[in-house]
Amino acid sequence: MNDLYLFSIDLEDVRFQMEDGRRFAERVPANTRRYLAWLKARGFRCTFFAAGDVAEAYPSLIREILDEGHEIGCHTSRHVPLDRQTPEKFRADLESNVEALRRAGAKDIRGFRAPIFSLVEKTAWAYGILRELGFAYSSSVLPAKNPFYGWPGFGPDPKIMDGIWELPMTVARFGPYVVPPAGGVYFRVLPRPFVMRAAAKARGQGRPLLGYCHPYDIDTAQERFMHPDINDSRFYNFLMYYNRKSVFPRLEAVLKKGFKIVPYAEFVKTLVIPSS
Numbered sequence: 001m002n003d004l005y006l007f008s009i010d011l012e013d014v015r016f017q018m019e020d021g022r023r024f025a026e027r028v029p030a031n032t033r034r035y036l037a038w039l040k041a042r043g044f045r046c047t048f049f050a051a052g053d054v055a056e057a058y059p060s061l062i063r064e065i066l067d068e069g070h071e072i073g074c075h076t077s078r079h080v081p082l083d084r085q086t087p088e089k090f091r092a093d094l095e096s097n098v099e100a101l102r103r104a105g106a107k108d109i110r111g112f113r114a115p116i117f118s119l120v121e122k123t124a125w126a127y128g129i130l131r132e133l134g135f136a137y138s139s140s141v142l143p144a145k146n147p148f149y150g151w152p153g154f155g156p157d158p159k160i161m162d163g164i165w166e167l168p169m170t171v172a173r174f175g176p177y178v179v180p181p182a183g184g185v186y187f188r189v190l191p192r193p194f195v196m197r198a199a200a201k202a203r204g205q206g207r208p209l210l211g212y213c214h215p216y217d218i219d220t221a222q223e224r225f226m227h228p229d230i231n232d233s234r235f236y237n238f239l240m241y242y243n244r245k246s247v248f249p250r251l252e253a254v255l256k257k258g259f260k261i262v263p264y265a266e267f268v269k270t271l272v273i274p275s276s
């Protein structure tokens with residue numbers, strides 16, 4: 001399979017990750033439906049990695065996603081990064097994430113994404129638990145140094161970790177940094193020609209382009225508040241809101257280059273186990 005764009009939505013409601021966050025307006029269902037409409041109009045299906053609290057708050061939204069033929073994966077129950085969990089807590093967390101998604105109608109749950117790419121060398125115990133709970137793949141590694149998490153030595157290609165395929169994010173060099181050009185804030189904030197060149201480079205190397213967006217990434221009408229898990233940094237919070245209007249035009253630009261969006265599970269089926 002060539003020209004693949006493994007576009008995904010990390011389906012979370014940042015208000016649920018904040019104390020008293022529900023005092024702010026509900027934005028997630030409306031913005032998720034904008035992604036659904038865009039995907040439907042272009043005839044593509046993708047993967048939604050959904051937090052359990054989102055499935056509990058908006059079960060009908062999960063059903064709408066499934067009815068349109070998209071894949072649903074797990075993104076933990078309460079969006080707690082893996083280094084703040086223990087293996088025991090993570091297992092219970094994931095079971096309850098699966099259960100919440102099943103109650104909302106999801107059946108074949110095969111994929112996982114760690115919150116904030118918190119699957120790193122120190123939390124690689126997570127793969128064994130994913131395998132035991134019947135998962136097939138994870139897309140939870142940012143194979144670069146990052147202000148929050150990152151696993152620079154992982155490498156750019158899918159790898160089997162403890163029986164689970166890990167599909168690392170696409171990364172590219174930007175000046176002194178190595179960043180995920182198709183991911184949320186980076187996709188919005190970095191210069192568009194850089195993002196397009198990085199996409200072309202991944203394709204040229206025979207790799208799919210892996211990227212993610214959140215409901216908030218397209219939300220130009222969201223009220224201002226300090227987002228969780230960015231160390232209360234005003235600069236990062238500025239970036240959280242920056243250039244949200246650019247997301248759909250940039251997605252269009254990627255498709256114009258001939259990329260095709262497919263659900264992660266379909267890509268995983270094409271992977272061949274390396275012979276040792």
Ligand SMILES: [Zn+2]
Binds near residue numbers: 012115
């Ligand atoms: Zn997330």
